[in-house]
């Protein structure tokens with residue numbers, strides 16, 4: 001029997017690669033990616049995987065993919081995925097994170113009768129630094145960075161296309177995702193990838209290994225293991241009930257950065273050399289989620305921070 005076809009934009013990225021790996025068990029996958037931050041090394045070899053080199057912010061590239069394939073599910077993950085990069089380059093971020101979403105929605109709408117779900121990768125950044133916690137999907141939206149603004153606008157478009165044009169869609173607000181293959185090499189990288197890299201260098205005897213802590217380490221985060229994010233995305237895609245809805249994807253746990261470092265020191269048996277610097281612009285002091293809404297769909301967190309860190313390390 002012919003497998004159903006699924007589009008994953010940004011499939012060569014950190015989260016996208018894990019999603020593709022899992023989806024391949026069941027579907028034929030098309031990845032649309034311009035490899036700006038992603039790499040082919042994140043993608044498995046498979047006769048059921050087609051890689052299309054293209055840019056979601058080029059309407060012709062998007063149109064070409066939709067002229068070639070008919071999709072059952074679409075996962076839109078391609079983006080400038082860094083808050084700090086969006087502050088340095090808001091125009092370029094907007095072109096990719098906002099225009100890319102609209103071009104995809106517009107193209108997908110032509111196949112709306114066939115598409116079971118368009119799932120958009122949004123972010124906890126839409127909540128900004130408004131202090132009410134934990135964040136519920138109904139919490140005040142107050143993004144404080146170009147990244148957060150474009151994620152919020154994209155989400156709104158995604159839900160509007162669902163309601164207005166019958167393109168069944170859901171949006172997923174990821175909190176801090178971590179796990180294998182997260183790129184630690186840029187100053188914009190996720191903190192756990194930088195920490196993991198640092199611990200590995202300490203373990204290997206590198207005396208220059210040092211972790212720069214922005215702020216005093218009391219910032220609180222909800223770190224969710226990438227495997228749990230993948231399960232949540234597939235759950236949203238395959239659920240009818242999630243249509244036109246937005247969901248937090250997080251771990252149901254919260255930790256300060258200093259707690260995370262302490263936990264990692266216990267796991268690795270190494271002491272991490274630290275340098276303190278002032279907090280970065282756009283950094284939010286506390287961010288953690290209420291995930292009751294997605295739990296009602298059957299979502300179960302499989303990895304605690306400790307088990308996730310052990311797997312990652």
Ligand SMILES: NC(=O)c1ccc[n+]([C@@H]2O[C@H](COP(=O)([O-])OP(=O)(O)OC[C@H]3O[C@@H](n4cnc5c(N)ncnc54)[C@H](O)[C@@H]3O)[C@@H](O)[C@H]2O)c1
Nearest residue numbers: 010012013014015034035036037038055056078079081177
């Ligand atoms: N990692 C996190 O903690 C986190 C948190 C919240 C939201 N998100 C969102 O999840 C998604 C995936 O993030 P990630 O951590 O895997 O980042 P990533 O940088 O590893 O992945 C992004 C992928 O998109 C591709 N891409 C970028 N611009 C593109 C363009 N114009 N056209 C085609 N492809 C393009 C990149 O090459 C890369 O493969 C992003 O939308 C990000 O904003 C991530």
